[in-house]
Amino acid sequence: MRLRRVRRRAGARTSSRLFATYAAASLIPVMVLGAVMWQGYRRDATEQGRRQGLAQAAVIAEMAVAPAMDGADLDHGLTADQLEGMRRATELAVFHGSILRLRVRGFTGQVVFSDDGSTGGGLPVADPDFQAAAAGGSRVKVIGGPGQEVIRVVQPLVASASGQAIGVLELYLPYQGIAAQSRAQLARFAQRVAAGLAALYLVLALLAWWTTRSLGRYAARQEYQATHDMLTGLPNRAAFRSRAEQVLEVAERDGGHGAVVLLDLNRFKEVNDTLGHHAGDELLKVVAERLRAGLGDGDLLARLGGDEFAMLLPGRDAAQAVALLAWVRDRVAEELVLYDVPLSMEASFGVALYPEHGTGLQDLTQRADAAMYHGKRGTEDIVVFAGGAAGHPHQWLKIQAELRHALERDELVLWYQPKVELPDAEITGVEALVRWQHPERGLLPPGEFLPAAEHSGLIAPLTEWVLRRALADQAGWTATGQDWTLSVNVSARNLDAPGFVGYVAALLAETGARADRLILEVTETALAGDADTAVRAVNELGALGVGISVDDFGTGYTSLSHLRGLPITEIKIDRAFVADVDRDPQSQAIVRSVIELAHGLGSRVTAEGVETPEIHRWLVEAGCDEGQGWLYGRPVPWPQVAVEPLTERTVR
Incomplete structure (x- = not known):
């Protein structure tokens, strides 16, 4: 409220200056x-x-x-x-x-x-x-x-x-x-002119006052919308970053201390799926009010997106921060009724202290995120970062540091797995799969480092590197006469980034690549979330002509309402349903339903994990459009894809 009043006064001062001018x-x-x-x-x-x-x-x-x-x-x-x-x-x-x-x-x-x-x-x-x-x-x-x-x-x-x-x-x-006589006429004329000009000036002044007031209110409204979450009224991610960096800079200079806290709600998605997004929005507003009620004037609370919130608690040590968060946790957990359904929400809190765990906001949020992740995996819902003991699996913080250097040293490589058209198994596209040529551990598959990148800011430069390198390779195979489409995986964090669509458009223009020959694969869970930014990014990418593929379909929580209206060009059936589709009736029913659903939406269907000719033949009979798996080819550098053509014997 204090920030809002300050902004109103600033807007009024701006309007007054504009009016005077x-x-x-x-x-x-x-x-x-x-x-x-x-x-x-x-x-x-x-x-x-x-x-x-x-x-x-x-x-x-x-x-x-x-x-x-x-x-x-x-x-x-x-x-x-x-x-x-x-x-x-x-x-x-x-x-x-x-x-x-x-x-x-x-x-x-x-x-x-x-x-x-x-x-x-x-x-x-x-x-x-x-x-x-x-x-x-x-x-x-x-x-x-x-x-x-x-x-x-x-x-x-x-x-x-x-x-x-x-x-x-x-x-x-x-x-x-x-x-x-002339002077008398001039006097009368002067009076009339003065009265008319005064009336004109008064009208102009009133218009100026109204216009400047409107412009001032509009500018204040735009500034507020740019720095606040419209649903809860809390500062957004950008405002939190700006304010937190200022506080941390002062703390580093003056020797101050405090805590950075990340929290999200447990099982929030169940509320959205069960009661609908309107109920989820109401719940978020109630939670925001309860979180705000527990904080002091010097504390900062922001909504980062979805059900994720952040706090900055200046001047508090670990014990004080935990005590405050315990009170907030109990307050959030108080029962409320939404649409006649009683709910009791739980939240997970990750705490990083400054300067003990870092002085920069990025390091502190990474450590708070690691602590929160550790709490979700364990039994504690308030976890203070404690180095490796509270870190992500596989020493994620260490991997993130090494991965940052790997991008600088160009240690990453791209392999490609073919996608074939059914029934003749002719290669029509390839999927780019990143590998890390680690100087000590050798060639690492994506599962060894992508989760760490997903939970840090590294996913953005990593995805940009993959896109740039893959489009360069596509130019190479196109020059040899291979008109393959290029599929690249992107994460929910990429879609949430403000400049991602612009980067893709600029990269296509820079490389001269055709937008319709690029397919971006988005995981099903990325589209199932409640963030409007991901849906907006998908629509904007579709407007560019870029193909959109829903990856691992069937393993997440996507409903038909999420897919309806989106420019989906491809749905990929997860390998879990394809592996035994030639002999398991339930898998067969699921795959047939997905094929029918995709065709009804005007999308192609690609089956992942095709490893036997029997599965290939079953998919052909079921009307599947494309297949991908070891039967058709393992991931290799793209020149090897070109020199290893499929034969009829492979699929017979």
């Missing part, structure tokens, strides 16, 4: 937009003033000046009657201030009439505005400093009678009224 960023374009609109409206207001001045000047010229100038020759000046007529026509406008200055000028620039009686001043003849007016155009400008602006209009003077331009009229009109 977005709000500040959106304010800039809103302000720029307002400034642009303001400048544009000011230009429009000024232009409106010029147009108004030009219209006023046109009225004055047409209604007052032009009639008084009728018949005038401006090159020779005005007569006394014309001057008197001009004064009468303009004195009222000048008196009321609608005209500030008025001059009538000839085309040469001489002033023939002005409202103040002067004959000088005015616009220079060389001024472009005067020249434009003399040529028949009109020019208007707002001149003067702030608060003293006036409108200057220069336009041709047209006689009323002739309609011909006889001179230039130069008018100066007041601008203050127009300016005041």
